[in-house]
Amino acid sequence: MRLIALAALLALPAVAHAQTAAAPEQPLLHEVVSQVEPDRMRADITAMVGFGTRHTMSDTVSETRGIGAARRWTERQFRAMGEACGGCLEIALPAETVTGTRVPTPTEVVNVLAIQRGTGDPNRVIIISGHIDSRVTDVMNFTADAPGANDDASGVAAVLEAARVLSQHRFDATLVYAVLSGEEQGLYGGKILADYAKAQGWVVEANLNNDIVGNSEGQYGIRDTTRVRVFSEGTKTVETAAQTDRRRYNGGELDSSSRNLGRYVDGIADRYLTNFDVEMVYRTDRFGRGGDQVEMLRAGFPAVRISEGAENYDRQHQDLRTENGVEYGDTLEGVDFAYLGQVARLNIATMAALASAPMVPSGVTIEGAVKPDTTLSWTAVPGAAGYRVWWRSTTAPQWTNSRWAGDATRLVLVGVPIDDYFFGVSAVSDDGYESPVVFPGPAGAFVSVGDPPARSN
Template identity: 30%
Template sequence: MPYDTPLEDQPLTHPDKRHPPSPATRVATKKREERRTPPDELAAALVESVSADSLRSTVEALSAFHTRHTFSPLIGPAAEEIVTRLAAAGYPDVVRRGWANGGHSADNVICTKPGTSADKPVIILCAHYDSRMEDANNATARAPGADDNASGVAAILEAARVLAPVALSSTVQFVAFSGEEQGLWGSAAYAAALHATGTEAYRVLNLDMVGRPPADGSVTVERDLGNAVPGNDAASQALGAVMAQAAADHTALPVMLGPIYASDYMPFEAHSDVTIGAYEGEGNPHYHRTSDTPATLDYDYLADITRITLATVAVAALTD
């Protein structure tokens, strides 16, 4: 089903996670010894349920597609794989929503977990599922895209699995975008559609390349530092601080703070939404290569990224 709001044709620009607009900096966040609030208690329970084996299963299933290039006929079956896994986790509301741009079309996958309160911001937990080779227009070459970005999708699906039986006051959407590698086409379409009939501000947590740790084993928490709507910076940085604290409380990951850039949170930021991301940082030699395979990932690291994401959602869903 196509979006009701048409997506204007955009120039073909290729996001590149290797070149942030400003460097990430190390932050010293200490583990809290006492965490007795309901959100903290929920977060502590959720992180115990994360399975590295479940994450590996999703990465291997998505990487088994010869390619997930947006222009490939395999993009549809890849979307259906995600639908199937979300349905198996117990979600009845999973849909494929189509978009069109420049003579091309594909689907985003949207899974909605209704919240118990209608007056809290919707949380969007998202990642892109398309992949590519160095030649962004080559839709036939082998492109397993294990780290970029089956890793992010796996974390989203694992978070959905863990959260399935949990009552949250905020509605949470788990969204997998196509068209990211062509210039954020899928996320631009979805952000426009969400805001076409209202002005609600969403909380957007994006995961793009979270399966291969850098040499120092850190995670980069990405926050909004200016961009199209400076007025949402403070809320983004506050939510980023929640994620940084979650890393200290529930993992041993060192935390870097960096900017949001070149991924699917950007169209939402332009609509005034509060956006953050998690990212492994620069340095993956397999970026946009056939060698970006499941064997190159660290599934304990990916599990930790999933844990800090779950903890952040728990806090945001109960306290915002």
């Protein structure tokens, strides 16, 4: 009898750990990936480089040189795309006059947004962004030529290509294509975007910020065309003191909404791109550096930074010159358009997948202290045909085990102890599109609770 009882107990975890069937391949995602054209992005970057400088404090009147001309060119591109899709794009130009350490005189910073309203849940928003401003060695030099081909015309080209491809399709959620200004002078474009999103009442599920995404040759001449980095914060910028105490004790430092968004992007690359992998980096950004996604995080929105796998610092923030046989400067020659095409495909497939899936579950809670089983509960979300509960070892980087919950909003994992694993829940549509995984409680919630911290320049 003892042997029978032991066998029954050993069988419980095996049942609970059973993997569900793989999610179905989505023809739409293969289709949008196939529609990317690197030559269009080459033309876009060539046009942006042709404005000489796009420094935030450069000329705003000229039609051929400066940030003003570049912004108006961007607006024209979006308007042409809108005409091609039967008026599916709304253009918005949120702006703010700013001053700061790197902006000594009042300067208007203008973003250019194209908004593709969702057909089912238009208040749920997925944003792709890149910044159009450029700089040279002296961040205050707004007259010298600053081509900014890779930093960040490459990111803007990815945004434009996403708009061209995805505007030909319709999605449940709203897609926003955001070309930002003022990044190099203090992340002003990101702040203006975050403020605009809050003023519109958007529920931002994801911000994919593309900054320096077009180069494949590193500092020492080693070329890597197969890898892109996705940076994501571990603990939330908007975490309150009480939430910090809870997270510090029970875990969640590896499972912010942004971190699980990064895992989602990684999964898209694995399934829909060939010979192109996401390297997740467990940092908000590169060491000691920052991008516009930081201001989205300050507003409580899930956001990641996408950057090339091999940076060449001779081509970033440099005056155009040649010294000791080394060419400095962010010129068109430093962009690998085939590689940039892969980055664009990753963004486009991710946006299409997110916008086709249900919203992530909310109100995810967990219990199981002093019990052999773990129970998860959540609030139903519109458009979800069912839910999947996920878990992994506390030292595993990716979700490894899952169990289908059907359309229930509560699941008991028999024989899976809460102390040994991290847990989460995703929502799945009737045609198999799946949301990112949500870690229980405030640490992992995609809609943050608590006021964001004060911003300092």
